[in-house]
Amino acid sequence: MIRSIQTLLVPIPTIREHKLACTVMREQLMVLVHIQTNDGYEGWGEATTIGGLSYAEESPHSIKTNIDTYFTPLLIKERPTSTAQAMHLLNKNINGNRFAKCAIETALLDIEGKRLGVPISELLGGRVRDQLEVAWTLASGNTDTDIIEAKQVIEAKRHRIFKLKIGSRSIAKDVEHVIAIKQALPDCRITVDLNQAWTELDAMKGIKLLQDGGVDLIEQPISMRNPAGLKRLKQHFDVAIMADEIVQDPQNAFYLAANHCADVFAVKINQAGGLKNACLIGQMAHLAGIELYGGTMLEGPIGTAASAHVFSTYPSINFDTELFGPLLLTDDILTKPLDYNNFGLTVPTGPGLGIEVNADKVYDYAERNLSRASANKNNLKINMNA
Incomplete structure (x- = not known):
């Protein structure tokens, strides 16, 4: 059963400007979901968008907010025992939010594959x-x-x-x-x-x-x-x-x-x-x-x-x-x-996603993003009071 769900905003600069008709990207703000279970497994998922709200109706910040506010309490309370049960629960109770649901499903399939010893493709x-x-x-x-x-x-x-x-x-x-x-x-x-x-x-x-x-x-x-x-x-x-x-x-x-x-x-x-x-x-x-x-x-x-x-x-x-x-x-x-x-x-061949995430690096990037957001908020207050 699910023990914890962490939703992390991880900003990484791009190697060059990436120009689309709707926006210009210089950084990718990835939304990563880290799920841990009571029996010691962990899984990772991602709900990344292109250029925030300029491309789709979900943005990195809305995805994190909705997972933390609606998805996580529901999953922790109802304690689904399989990926299928978890996604049925989410689809029954939460409309839309396709990107957020993808991240949760990916992390749960990562765990399921590791538990069974097979790649997600299987x-x-x-x-x-x-x-x-x-x-x-x-x-x-x-x-x-x-x-x-x-x-x-x-x-x-x-x-x-x-x-x-x-x-x-x-x-x-x-x-x-x-x-x-x-x-x-x-x-x-x-x-x-x-x-x-x-x-x-x-x-x-x-x-x-x-x-x-x-x-x-x-x-x-x-x-x-x-x-x-x-x-x-x-x-x-x-x-x-x-x-x-x-x-x-x-x-x-x-x-x-x-x-x-x-x-x-x-x-x-x-x-x-x-x-x-x-x-x-x-x-x-x-x-x-x-x-x-x-x-x-x-x-x-x-x-x-x-x-x-x-x-x-x-x-x-x-x-x-x-x-x-x-x-x-x-x-x-x-x-x-x-x-x-x-x-x-x-295509990776190991169990689950078949990859190993550097959790220390991910959480470090997420902390940096929090610090940046806090600094921007403080600057906004200073400008408003000036």
Whole structure:
């Protein structure tokens, strides 16, 4: 049974600015959940978002507050004895909060796997692959810088698939940027991600130019509130159209699959509301003939390992993954980093998540974040009283 649940905000700077249509990231504030049981096991989960509330309806601070205020008292009081019971309890009593639920489920599956001596992938139906190819996102915003960065990671055999974040500039400038990179990397697959930045009319113009320029995949070009528009784009263009932000829980994914709104689904464990939900979305997509792409919320190594376990179980994942989150951070919170080699990520094979978290480092970062928050609060009081 659960003895304690700690929710920690862990800030780690990124190696460079990461520019999206909706925000610019210079730091990733990870939300980590540390669960300990009465029989001596511990598990870790992660509920990281992209850019706080600029991307999704949950932010690191709201996730921590809701877990501490609602999730933890409920789980401690009701004392569920399995992951399934715990998630049923949470889903029955707490609406939404998909990111927070994902972190709890991940930590509980980590414990369950350790107790049984098997990787999480085996609890999810069993893996069919041990290696996942990983795309790298070029998001400096500067064409020459992005080309140099891409050639460096190709030379190091780290990545040969690239995603470009666009949508914050004019269509002409964005297309010029993308085509220049595609021409510099003719043998590499290129995806562009709009993060919903274009209107449907903009998308009709922009996608035509990108398709003619040899781009391989267009990710969420228009608002997630316009599934019919996404379907129209899918029917109009030959280049594959991928749904991302619009793919949320299994019920939502079922509607999208039944209506053939996209060629590809980007699946993210946090966005799906947990690992088992992400598996269910993958199964529905497979049955509907929709291709799969292993997405990321730019999680650190805990969420990345959890995602890898899920994606290793997919019957097919023809558009590969973008599980590069830990490589974007300036520090690692594992005692042994995840194994990135030969353009991909090796799925951990140990019990549970198959990783060992450096708890001392995690709690040190969390303490630093508390000190920073306290200092900011004091400065605000001083400014208000001035």
